Amino acid sequence: MTPIGAFMRQHPWSWSFLAAFLTWAATAAYISGTGGLALASTALSFSTFFVMVGIGQMFVITLGPGNVDLSIPSTITLSAVVSMMVMGGSDAMILTGFLAAIAVGLLVGLFNYGLIRVLSIPPIIATMSSSFLIQSSAIALGRGVKIKPPETLEWISTAKVAGVPILSLCVIALAVVMAVVLNRTVYGRSVTAFGQNTRAARLAGVPIERIRYLTYSLSAVMAAVCGVFLAGFSGGSSLNMGEEYLLASIAVVVIGGSSIAGGNSNVPGVFGAALFLFLLVAMLNTFGAAAGLRLILTGLIIVGVVTFAGGRRESR
């Protein structure tokens, strides 16, 4: 095997970047000229939001089988609505709005954890139940009021420096930080141990309940922050803005090479997968493929990736 092949086998995330690059190259070759660079820039913009929620979801999935956060889409919507209302279109209130969004995230995380703990129900059911409540709150709060985001927020969310979106620079920085958190902090190590073998992790002294709580909070806060920027990006909140993020957040984790069985995750893959998902759509659009076809392909890729990456580890 070539050194590149060996590298790719050791780093499962590299596949998603390769796939992203190939789709980009194919599209760029087709449209020719400077279109390729513009496409790359757009891809960076749009993938930003996938990356934000994807990282939160990735930490949750790292906790092992049964751990998935289904409340991400509703949290995005609620946080967008709340922050837009608090900001009220005024630049002066941006910080307060952000704090409000983060408070929403923390509350959601606490609520999810509380349901898991107190009702002793699987996380999937807990986050699903809470998503119903969160979604409803968002609808009730946000119905009929379309508040424009403050100009500065809109600018931050959409501005580009030399073709590179500012927001995507922030998200790259965030990804680097989260990669360090995952690999180099006590918390990150604990999450990874939790997902490999919860019982062994507990007996090795990992504070299981605290880790679970922190992880569900992290996921909710990431979704909340994503909601604010998404509202800034698309000129205000809307009630179905979170919809596509349920499937997308799980898809980027899986395509990014993190193990769905938990205990083995990586941050770069989330980024690569988010780029790939967007570029795939762009490519199919460029080739004139129907919207349906790109959905089918996305789906088949997800199924293909899990089939070849293998499933649950042998429990013994």
Place this chain on the structure above:
Amino acid sequence: MTTETAGPLISLDGIQKVFGAVQALSGVDLKIHAGECLGLVGHNGAGKSTLMNILAGTLEASDGNLAVAGDELGKGYSVQDAGRLGIRCVFQELSLCPNLSVAENTRIIHPVLKGFGWQKRAGALIMEQLDLVFPGHGISPNDIVGDLTISKRQMVEIARAFTVTDTNIRLVILDEPTSSLDARVADQLLDYVGRVTRQGISVVLISHLLGEILQVSNKISVMKDGRVVAFKDAADFDRVSLVEAMGSTVVAGAAPRRDQNATTSAGEERIHMRPAGQPDDQSIRAREGEVIGFAGLAGQGQTQALLSIFEGHGVLPSGAQASGCCFIAGDRQVDGVLPLWSIRKNIGVSSLKRLRSGVLIQNEREQELADAWKERIGIRAPDVEAPILSLSGGNQQKVLFARALGSAADIVLMDDPMRGVDVGTKNEVYAIIRQEASQGRTFLWYTTEMEELDYCDRVYVFRDGVVSETLSGGDITEENLLQASFKQVSGAA
């Protein structure tokens, strides 16, 4: 009695079974005749359950021959074959579906129970059998198995194994059938075993209760370390000779291994715990620098006691201040190993906080820790970055020792950690344990191996979840231990 030839019903010849690097069975020969009750005894890990799994078709032998009624059964002998030949097995872990009713669970092993009225027939079948084996059982065919008490579940499973529809049963294997039955119900079962063997059905009875074995068996086979060490008529055994046959025949170097100094310079008391339901005033105590043994038969509550100490029960303030407890698992794969990580990360996981500078874990520091322990405890691996699963079982266990001893914890809980570990490794680890104890660590050590108790300053023998006997110093002898382990429950007396 059948008209078949007088040859044995089952004949096992040179059966071997290897799990990875562990030789679970090393050449077992066994004959079971029709209408015979064979008692199978031996310490935990002697290979009894493995042997029975092979006979029941759920495990395939690595080598050796298995013949039923004279027919040689080659490779690929399966559960279905066993069923066709009339071999049934009651496993130690129950194989009932907890979400189904008693009658429905009966249907699962009887494909002919189908069509109109199958529920009535299945219910009648199992009820008839339950009435026969356990008169006055109080179980209804519509009870959901998961809602029944553990002992009723066991009764259902046992009765189910004796139900007959289209194939006659020839052999029923009962693996620790009475482990959760009370004395009266256990007697009913033993009585029934006597009756069915008179009807020509063979029974293999595995039990830790020697009284039971002596009471119903015609033949007794004693297993030890994966082979049969004695196989005689039951009449030729009594309790004492059975215990002797099971015991360690070689007492290697009878020199005392416990450190005489440690007991005299007893430090501060760190643990004082009474197991829940302890009938008398015995309680578990441990001081600084002591090695405390938990003994008794397997599964008598030793692990639970360790876990409850791990959660902080009975840990005195002096112990709690001293950075708490760490735990060394015996069942490595379930309780210990973090399978996706390297040796370094597996060792570091219990010391993460100390390996930080600022908020970041310093990999170099972790590597130093891992390297130091790899050296000290002799982990055989090219370097500490190797994946833990690339190691042999014994070396994986050493990693778990390194994890615990490398942490700051002053109380080390060990849950029979030497299972399946080779002798060389054991001796290396024993030395380290004594050394660590002399430096002030407290060890609580559950073990099923007699010789390991020689390293302990005091031994608590467990029976039915409570301490049945406290032995210390020179009183820690094999006879005393076996006496205490097999002691009938004193609570009723």
Place this chain on the structure above:
Amino acid sequence: MTGLRFFASPRFWRGALPALSLTFVLLGVFWLQPRAMSYFGLNLLFNLAIPIALATIAQMFVIAVNDLDLSIGSFVSLVACIGATWLQETPLLGIAALLGCIAVYACLGALIYIRQLPSIVVTLGMSFVWSGCAVLLLPTPGGSAPDWIRTLVTYKPPYVPMPLIAAAALALIVHFALMRTSWGVLMRGVGGNEKAITRAGWSVLKLKMTMYALTAVFGILAGLTLVGLATSADANIALRYTLLSIAGVILGGGEFVGGRISPIGAVLGAMTLTLTASFLSFLRISPDWQIGAQGAVLIIVLALRAVVNRMEARR
């Protein structure tokens, strides 16, 4: 077990919770709006519960074998689209497509079992595939349901409204098949203790494939009923069903793992969820809170169940 002790047992309460929740919500509706207590009122209240109940039953088959189907919503949408297009224009093609869907589901079951894959991710991927097919088939909302389906779903029998009859029939038929036949026992056994089923010599692969195929069958029934009621379809018509169906199964007393499911409960659960939505409108609470109320009912019932389970643990 004597009668009285049975009524105090956790098993009784677990079983009775779904019925009690439905009764409670129904009484609330009647109290607020006595006119709902009529043939037409009930028809209106429960009309839309039928496709949801069918989807819930579909989901239940997968949950029974310890899996989860995150694609049922998009699958039902696809079926609705097939129903409003091919089944209307070229019935043979429509029927072939639906049979093909069943085969795909059975293969998914096999894939998930053989490769030991997490059902959540596989069905998540499949939800994209189903949605994609639906969009290709019906890019914009439209189409029209075949007349025979319309006639069937709008049929008004004397005395008892159709939705109630349909719900009762559905609950009883599935209950009989799954809870009373010797074949249903094996199906549920897979969820309870896969090893025990294998040890007894059955093929878990075949059982899982059957369960997945049944999911498809009931998903198809849900889609066709829905398109009959809605008269036209669109590719997103039933996306909500994914979460609603899971909620319905859980509300109906089903457990997430362990093969403890209840078909009657699942139908009741689906009806409760539908009714909760209408309940709010009678309370003059903004329909914005409909989903929230469904979530609240779910959480309350789960909390009650946690209480029952703790009661049991103490015994």
